[in-house]
Amino acid sequence: MIDLTVLAAAGEVGGDFFKERESGTLPCQADTSRLFCLDWAKDNLDRYGTPTLQHLEMVLLAVLIGFVVAFALALLAHRTRWLQPPLLAATGVLYTIPSIAFFFLLLPVTGFGRDTAIIVLAAYTLQIIYRNTMLGLTNVPASVKDAARGMGFTKRQILWRVELPLAVPEIIAGLRVAVVSTIAIATLAVLISAGGLGTEMYGANLNFPTAIIIATAIVILMALAFDLVLLTVQRLVTPWRRFRPR
Amino acid sequence: MSGLPLFASIGGAVEFIFAPQESNVTGGKKVGGFDKSLELVVGHLEVTFLALALALLIALPLGLYLGHRGRGELLAVGIGNAGRAIPELAVIALVATLVGVGMRNVAPALALLGIAPIIVNAYVGVRQVDPAAVDAARGMGMSELSIIRRVELPLAIPTVMGGVRGAAIVIVATATIAPLAGVETLGDFIINRNVYGENGLLAGALLVALLALTLEALLALLQRRLTSDGLKLKTV
Numbered sequence: 001m002i003d004l005t006v007l008a009a010a011g012e013v014g015g016d017f018f019k020e021r022e023s024g025t026l027p028c029q030a031d032t033s034r035l036f037c038l039d040w041a042k043d044n045l046d047r048y049g050t051p052t053l054q055h056l057e058m059v060l061l062a063v064l065i066g067f068v069v070a071f072a073l074a075l076l077a078h079r080t081r082w083l084q085p086p087l088l089a090a091t092g093v094l095y096t097i098p099s100i101a102f103f104f105l106l107l108p109v110t111g112f113g114r115d116t117a118i119i120v121l122a123a124y125t126l127q128i129i130y131r132n133t134m135l136g137l138t139n140v141p142a143s144v145k146d147a148a149r150g151m152g153f154t155k156r157q158i159l160w161r162v163e164l165p166l167a168v169p170e171i172i173a174g175l176r177v178a179v180v181s182t183i184a185i186a187t188l189a190v191l192i193s194a195g196g197l198g199t200e201m202y203g204a205n206l207n208f209p210t211a212i213i214i215a216t217a218i219v220i221l222m223a224l225a226f227d228l229v230l231l232t233v234q235r236l237v238t239p240w241r242r243f244r245p246r
Numbered sequence: 247m248s249g250l251p252l253f254a255s256i257g258g259a260v261e262f263i264f265a266p267q268e269s270n271v272t273g274g275k276k277v278g279g280f281d282k283s284l285e286l287v288v289g290h291l292e293v294t295f296l297a298l299a300l301a302l303l304i305a306l307p308l309g310l311y312l313g314h315r316g317r318g319e320l321l322a323v324g325i326g327n328a329g330r331a332i333p334e335l336a337v338i339a340l341v342a343t344l345v346g347v348g349m350r351n352v353a354p355a356l357a358l359l360g361i362a363p364i365i366v367n368a369y370v371g372v373r374q375v376d377p378a379a380v381d382a383a384r385g386m387g388m389s390e391l392s393i394i395r396r397v398e399l400p401l402a403i404p405t406v407m408g409g410v411r412g413a414a415i416v417i418v419a420t421a422t423i424a425p426l427a428g429v430e431t432l433g434d435f436i437i438n439r440n441v442y443g444e445n446g447l448l449a450g451a452l453l454v455a456l457l458a459l460t461l462e463a464l465l466a467l468l469q470r471r472l473t474s475d476g477l478k479l480k481t482v
């Protein structure tokens with residue numbers, strides 16, 4: 001079986017959690033049927049601070065980089081149509097490679113740690129954001145573009161003042177999916193010593209569910225919070241949609 | 247912030263897949279090789295297909311039914327959004343701690359991750375079917391079940407298969423950490439790096455990536471075969 005303590009000894013996961021577990025000094029540890037140990041949770045809530053911040057940092061940087069790259073690619077493909085199929089295929093390949101495999105494939109290049117995690121997570125978001133941005137741009141009615149052209153808009157003005165604003169709902173929909181899945185997948189960054197909330201799940205593997213449950217709850221709450229924030233942003237930047245009869 | 251020193255190279259990893267070698271950590275004991283790799287690929291596929299079949303069995307009828315009745319939009323979309331937020335690592339870790347280890351416990355857990363994308367896409371796909379087609383089928387005297395089976399499902403195939411592919415991706419990816427819950431998959435090479443060494447780690451990652459890409463390509467092919475010719479004309 002897997003010897004987690006080796007990783008722990010290398011200072012990679014868990015920290016003193018392992019020592020506590022090995023010596024059997026965790027509260028409620030004797031009672032393996034206990035699903036959740038409130039005593040331990042109360043005493044140890046502060047241990048989740050650093051992993052949560054690491055997690056946030058990783059996710060935000062990854063999504064930011066992913067968004068900038070995917071958005072630029074989408075604008076490029078919007079102008080140069082023949083680029084669309086190869087770009088969709090390339091981002092599709094990045095999306096399909098499991099993140100765990102991707103982490104380790106990058107190890108010889110970028111080594112252990114946060115940078116590798118951010119590159120992989122950003123690569124993962126490309127397909128989602130790219131595809132949704134393209135979808136938004138394609139969905140803009142031709143009549144609207146015609147009207148803008150008739151009003152004397154240049155191509156650039158049409159893109160930035162007509163097409164992109166109308167594509168905002170799809171773009172933000174893509175961002176929501178990207179952020180929520182990145183928050184979940186970032187838990188795996190623990191495998192390449194990049195920290196994050198995965199440390200509290202991986203390190204806590206054997207017969208102590210409380211630590212895993214708390215970490216999972218933080219991850220899900222974080223995802224929900226970001227989803228809500230992005231939904232609100234979408235409503236704020238597309239006020240005209242509120243008046244459209246549906 | 248670097249952990250262990252890294253001796254591995256892609257070349258070394260490829261060698262590891264085909265011929266057993268002494269790892270840099272076990273001192274003399276030979277690890278890896280073609281037989282072991284094949285064994286783990288088979289294990290990986292086994293748990294992946296079992297989980298995918300289970301997810302399909304549960305999610306496809308439910309998604310199609312909800313879409314057909316036009317009910318439960320909140321449920322379908324809610325499941326889809328919540329499904330994405332569930333961390334894969336937590337699922338495996340919790341199954342190992344609370345339910346137990348082994349194939350019988352891990353496959354249903356992986357299936358759980360695949361259910362969300364399948365339900366959502368089946369629901370959305372059926373909802374997008376032209377109501378006129380459904381009306382025509384009803385007018386021809388088709389039963390509700392055969393409307394789902396012979397009208398709505400064929401017309402929704404591209405979207406439905408999109409969900410199946412999404413499920414396959416997440417299941418094959420998560421199967422990589424299944425060794426944490428006692429199921430031998432390719433993740434064994436990755437997670438047990440104190441047995442297989444750095445070459446094994448890279449070999450595992452390489453094989454998982456190849457496996458995922460192959461599975462995705464096969465499912466894309468299947469989707470083309472399942473999509474009726476009429477639909478292909480329309481999408482051009």
